[in-house]
Amino acid sequence: xxxxxxxxxxxxxxxxxxxxxxxxxxxxxxxxxxxxxxxxxxxxxxxxxxxxxxxxxxxxxxxxxxxxxxxxxxxxxxxxxxxxxxxxxxxxxxxxxxxxxxxxxxxxxxxxxxxxxxxxxxxxxxxxxxxxxxxxxxxxxxxxxxxxxxxxxxxxxxxxxxxxxxxxxxxxxxxxxxxxxxxxxxxxxxxxxxxxxxxxxxxxxxxxxxxxxxxxxxxxxxxxxxxxxxxxxxxxxxxxxxxxxxxxxxxxxxxxxxxxxxxxxxxxxxxxxxxxxxxxxxxxxxxxxxxxxxxxxxxxxxxxxxxxxxxxxxxxxxxxxxxxxxxxxxxxxxxxxxxxxxxxxxxxxxxxxxxxxxxxxxxxxxxxxxxxxxxxxxxxxxxxxxxxxxxxxxxxxxxxxxx
Ligand code: GLY
Numbered sequence: 001x002x003x004x005x006x007x008x009x010x011x012x013x014x015x016x017x018x019x020x021x022x023x024x025x026x027x028x029x030x031x032x033x034x035x036x037x038x039x040x041x042x043x044x045x046x047x048x049x050x051x052x053x054x055x056x057x058x059x060x061x062x063x064x065x066x067x068x069x070x071x072x073x074x075x076x077x078x079x080x081x082x083x084x085x086x087x088x089x090x091x092x093x094x095x096x097x098x099x100x101x102x103x104x105x106x107x108x109x110x111x112x113x114x115x116x117x118x119x120x121x122x123x124x125x126x127x128x129x130x131x132x133x134x135x136x137x138x139x140x141x142x143x144x145x146x147x148x149x150x151x152x153x154x155x156x157x158x159x160x161x162x163x164x165x166x167x168x169x170x171x172x173x174x175x176x177x178x179x180x181x182x183x184x185x186x187x188x189x190x191x192x193x194x195x196x197x198x199x200x201x202x203x204x205x206x207x208x209x210x211x212x213x214x215x216x217x218x219x220x221x222x223x224x225x226x227x228x229x230x231x232x233x234x235x236x237x238x239x240x241x242x243x244x245x246x247x248x249x250x251x252x253x254x255x256x257x258x259x260x261x262x263x264x265x266x267x268x269x270x271x272x273x274x275x276x277x278x279x280x281x282x283x284x285x286x287x288x289x290x291x292x293x294x295x296x297x298x299x300x301x302x303x304x305x306x307x308x309x310x311x312x313x314x315x316x317x318x319x320x321x322x323x324x325x326x327x328x329x330x331x332x333x334x335x336x337x338x339x340x341x342x343x344x345x346x347x348x349x350x351x352x353x354x355x356x357x358x359x360x361x362x363x364x365x366x367x368x369x370x371x372x373x374x375x376x377x378x379x380x381x382x383x384x385x386x387x388x389x390x391x392x393x394x395x396x397x398x399x400x401x402x403x
Contacts, residue, residue, distance in 0.1 A: 024327075024339045025401055027346065032398045035350050036087050038358055039365050039391055043084060046363025047096060050077075053103060058371070058381045059362025069104045072115035076388040078104065079122035083391045086130055087398070094130075101127065108144040114151055114161045117176025120144040122388065125182055138186055145183035145192050148176060152195050156220040157202040159195070167222040170233070171207055171214050171245040174200065174252025181259035193260070200256050204268060206230075207249070212275040213241035213292070214249050234372040236303050241292035244370075246276055247318035254326045269326055270334070276319060277341050285348040286341060287316040290370040307373050313354050314369040314386035320345040321393035324400060339400075346397065349390055356382070366390055 050056045054066035055074045067074060078100040085093035100123070107119050120141065128137040151160045153167065161170040177196040184193035206227060207214045216232040235242030253269035256262070281295050282288060289295060290312040297304040320342040327338035348354060349366060356367050364382030371378025 024332075024336050025343075025397075026340075027343050027397060027401075029398070029401055031350070032394050032401070035355075036084065036391070036394050036398070038355075039080075039387075039394070040084050040088060040090070040093070041358045042356070042361075042363055042365050043080060043093075043387075044363075045359055046077075049363050052099075055100060055103075056363070056384050058378050058383055059364055060378070060381050064362045069107050069119070070110065070113075072113065072118055073384050074104055074107070075119040075121070075123035076384040079126050080384075080388045080391050082123070082126040082130060083388075083395055086126075087395060094127075097123070097127065105140055108140050109147060110144075111147045111150045112163065114148065114159050114170075114173050114176055116144050116148045117179035118385075121176075121179035121182065125179065128186075134186070141179075142183055142187055145180055145187075148179060149192060149195050152199070153220075153222050155225045156222055157198050157225065158220065159199050160222075161217075165217070165219045166228045167220040168217050169203070169207075169220065170217050171203065171252075172248045174203060174256070175248050177252065178255050178259065181256075196256070197260060197262075200253070200265065203249075204253075204264075209239075212271045214245055214272075216242050216245045232374075234374060236291040236293050236297055236301065236373075240294075241275075241279075243288040243290055243292055243312045243315040244318065246272065246288075246292065247315040247322070250276060250326075251318050251322035254322045254329075257329060258325065266329055269322075270330065273323065273326060273338065277337070283311070285353070286320075286345040287311045287313055287348050287354065287368075288319070290315075290373055303373055307379070310370050310373070310380050311368050312370045313349060313366045314383050314389065316345045316349055317366065317386050317389035317393060320349070321389045321396055324393060324396040328400070342393065342397070346390075346393060 046056055049064040050066050055077050057067045057073055058065045078097040081093045081097040104123055124137050124140050128134060156167055158169045159173055160167055161173050162168045177200060180192040180196040184190055206218045215230045216235050218230050219228040221228050231238050232240060232242060250269060250272045253265045253272060257265040257269060279292050281292050290310045294308050297308055323338040323342040327335040354366050354368055361367055361382050365387040367382055368380055369383040369386040371383060373379055
C-alpha cells in the first residue's frame with residue numbers, strides 16, 4: 001500500500017510539474033514549424049544569390065554581399081543549413097552545407113582571429129553533432145581549437161580578440177568558448193576547457209559594470225595583465241550598453257553554465273538577463289535598439305539624429321535563443337519570465353515588421369539588424385548571424401515543446 005501511495009504521489013508530482021512546464025509555452029507547434037518551413041524556402045533563394053566560392057553576409061541597396069571564408073561570419077550559413085537539415089531531414093541541405101565546409105576547412109589554420117568559434121564551431125561543430133562522423137570532422141575542429149588557444153595569454157588570462165589596440169578582448173569572445181569546451185570533450189584533453197573557464201572568469205571580473213551591463217572592449221597590457229582601457233568599438237560610446245554585446249554575454253554565460261555546471265555562471269547569466277529584460281529602453285516588441293543607450297543620446301553624439309532609432313534584430317535573435325536555454329536551468333517563475341520574453345521576441349521577429357517575404361531581402365530571413373554604426377557598416381540590413389540565431393531559437397523552442 002505504502003509503495004502504491006508513493007507511486008501515486010510520484011505520479012502526482014510528475015503530472016503537476018509537467019503541466020506547469022507545459023503551461024509556460026504559449027506558441028504553437030504550427031507557428032514554429034511554419035517559420036522553419038519558410039526559412040527553408042528562403043535559404044534556397046539565398047543559396048541561388050551566393051557565388052559558389054563565397055558565403056552570404058548581407059544584402060544592401062538591392063545587392064547581395066558575400067564574403068570569403070576568413071570573414072568572421074563565414075560559419076553561419078553552413079550552420080543555418082545544418083539546423084534546417086536537423087529540422088527537416090532534407091539531405092540536400094546537408095549536401096549544400098558540406099560544399100561550403102570544403103571551402104571553410106582551411107580556416108582551421110587561421111591564428112589571426114578569435115572568431116574561430118563562430119567560423120568553425122557553428123559549422124563543423126554542428127555537422128559533427130548531427131552526423132557523428134568524427135573521422136571527417138574531428139581533425140578540423142581540434143586543429144581549429146589549437147589555433148584559437150594559440151591566442152591565449154596566461155598573464156592577461158584571456159584569449160586575444162583582435163590585432164591592433166594593445167591586447168584587446170571583446171565581449172563577443174565569450175561565444176568562441178563553446179568551441180573549446182567541446183574540443184575538450186572531443187579530444188579528452190582538459191587544456192581547452194581550462195582556457196575557456198579562465199577567459200570566462202577574467203571577463204566576468206573586467207568586462208561587467210555594477211549594473212550588469214558590459215563594456216565592448218577591454219584592452220590589456222600583455223606583459224603585466226593590467227587593464228589599459230575599457231572602450232567600445234561598435235557601441236554608441238564607451239560607457240554605453242551595445243545591444244549585441246549584452247546578447248553575446250547572456251548567451252556566453254548561459255552556455256558556460258551548461259558546459260561546466262559552475263553555479264557562478266548561471267547566477268551571472270540570470271543577472272545579465274535581469275539587466276536586459278528590465279531595461280527602460282527595451283521596446284515593447286522585445287527587439288532592442290542597436291545600443292540600449294541609443295534613444296537617450298544627447299544631440300552632441302555623432303549618432304544622435306540619424307541613428308537613434310535603429311533596432312538590432314540580431315541581438316533579439318541571440319537573446320531569445322539564450323533565454324530559451326536559460327529557462328531550462330531555473331525555477332518556474334524565472335523560467336516563465338524568460339520563456340515569455342523569448343516568445344515575444346520570436347513573435348516580433350516572425351512578423352512582417354522583421355521577417356522578409358519569401359523571395360525578397362536577398363534570401364535572408366530577417367530584416368533590420370545593425371553591424372556597426374560607428375563604422376557606418378551594415379546599418380538596418382539583414383545579417384547572416386541574425387538568421388542563424390533566429391533559426392536556432394525556433395529549433396530550441398520546438399525541442400522544448402517536444403520534450
Ligand atoms: N562579433 C562581431 C559583432 O558582433 O559584430
